[in-house]
Amino acid sequence: MSSSSSDIVVESAPVVPAPPGALPNGLAAFLVFLSSGAVLVLETVSLRLVGPYVGVTLQVTSAVIGMALAAIAYGAWMGGFLADRRNPRALLAPALVLAGIATAVTLPVVRYAGEVLRGGAAGAVLMLTALAVLVPAALLAGITPLVVKLQLADLRRTGQVVGRLSGIGTLGGITATLVTGFVLVAALPSTVIVLGLAVLLGLTGLGLRAYLRRRAGTGLPGPARVKAAVAVLGLAGAGLSAVAPNPCDVETAYHCARVVADPHRAGGRVLYLNSAQHSYVDLTDPTHLEYAYTRWVGLVADLAAPAGQRLDALHLGGGGFTVPRYLAATRPGTDNLVFEIDGGLVDLDRRELGVRTGPDLRARVGDARVLLGGEPTDSRDLIVGDAFGHLVVPWHLATREMAGEIRRVLRPGGIYVQNVIDAPPGRFVRSEMATVAAEFHYVALIAPPWALAGDGGANFLLVGSDSPLPLARIIVALRGLPEPAVLLYGDELTSYVGDALVLTDDYAPVDQLLATA
Structure with missing residues (x-):
């Protein structure tokens, strides 16, 4: 019996030269x-x-x-x-x-x-x-x-x-x-x-x-x-x-911002964010509320507790700090905590709009949804929602889960007010009202009558609480304001909202709802 062997030859891969025009x-x-x-x-x-x-x-x-x-x-x-x-x-x-x-x-x-x-x-x-x-x-x-x-x-x-x-x-x-x-x-x-x-x-x-x-x-x-x-x-x-x-005086991480003096009011200043009027501040009179929706917020805040009584207030969105300054002036000792995502805007407010933070007015930089999760249960008397990306409420601040967190942080009897902007056909304001109503037993809506009739875009103020709202006093106070405003509640509000979509973290098409027909 014989055996044979053969050599195994392994050929190495040929080295391929670089092409003539190749770069290093x-x-x-x-x-x-x-x-x-x-x-x-x-x-x-x-x-x-x-x-x-x-x-x-x-x-x-x-x-x-x-x-x-x-x-x-x-x-x-x-x-x-x-x-x-x-x-x-x-x-x-x-x-x-x-x-x-x-x-x-x-x-x-x-x-x-x-x-x-x-x-x-x-x-x-x-x-x-x-x-x-x-x-x-x-x-x-x-x-x-x-x-x-x-x-x-x-x-x-x-x-x-x-x-x-x-x-x-x-x-x-x-x-x-x-x-x-x-x-x-x-x-x-x-x-x-x-x-x-x-x-x-x-x-x-x-x-x-x-x-x-x-x-x-x-x-x-x-x-x-x-x-x-x-x-x-x-x-x-x-x-x-x-x-x-x-278009910018200051560019922050989130906004193109500028402050313009009001030629008709010595202390008046208008804050523009991405070309839209965002806030109005009177440097000499913090109780002056220029825009209709800020008057509605001030009106509800005035009725939230006896005149002059301090409140624990939380503000979701700072802007020009108009409402926190108002509460600090009208209710001395009020604890105003402001959640503002844009630290550069807070610095601009300090430089141009006379904001002075301290024990009664604190600013915390960060996302309102994230910061709200760290707030104690039953710790606030008033929560004001006024956060916008341009003219749109950020979707994650408009959901039922967010409203549930707000309800958790509010004390029994506390009030939540939320500013939204919408135009005909008004799908977003109806959905957001349905969303707030899914978490709060008592709800109401303040708006210009022409906006409710579908004759143009406007600010709307949503109001929610787990206790009965002072509806009669709100109606009387609205009659004393310069611009006409209507309070919807009860069956009338239910009819206005109809079968609007309740927004959730899983499905909140805010931008699509805001699109005009």
């Missing part, structure tokens, strides 16, 4: 990381650019995301198309420089167009968000396919090259989103972020051009007059950015 791997990764991250910076900051003109609603957020995705899709398609027909090395530097110019030009374009497109109409939202995102993001999205084309040596490495660069691009987007949302927006105005990004892209493009010229003699294509035109366009964009109207 580190440089390729950097360009993909930067361009992908820059798209997400633009997307995040665009919400702040368009917010002063069309608000920050679900529709606006959806439009910004949709436009960014459209830019990525068309930019990647166009970049791949050009990569197969032109030398990608000759296109990379111009794409970065043009993306920088387009980013800088975004500022004046959005601000001039925003003055024309003010309001929340769907067409205005789509047009303004397109102007904010589409062109620079599309240029940036075209960089990845150009780099991929340069790095491909043969088909055996296609998956590796594409997968690696795709992953790096995704990491760039994630990093940019987190840094912008957690750091840049809180630390810098939108103008600085946008212009800083434009400069970074432009300098990167010029640096890449110089590098490629040294290595292979490739620079910006075209005659000198083309380069001169690009330079002039960049300077024009920078100049327009400098003179474009800025």
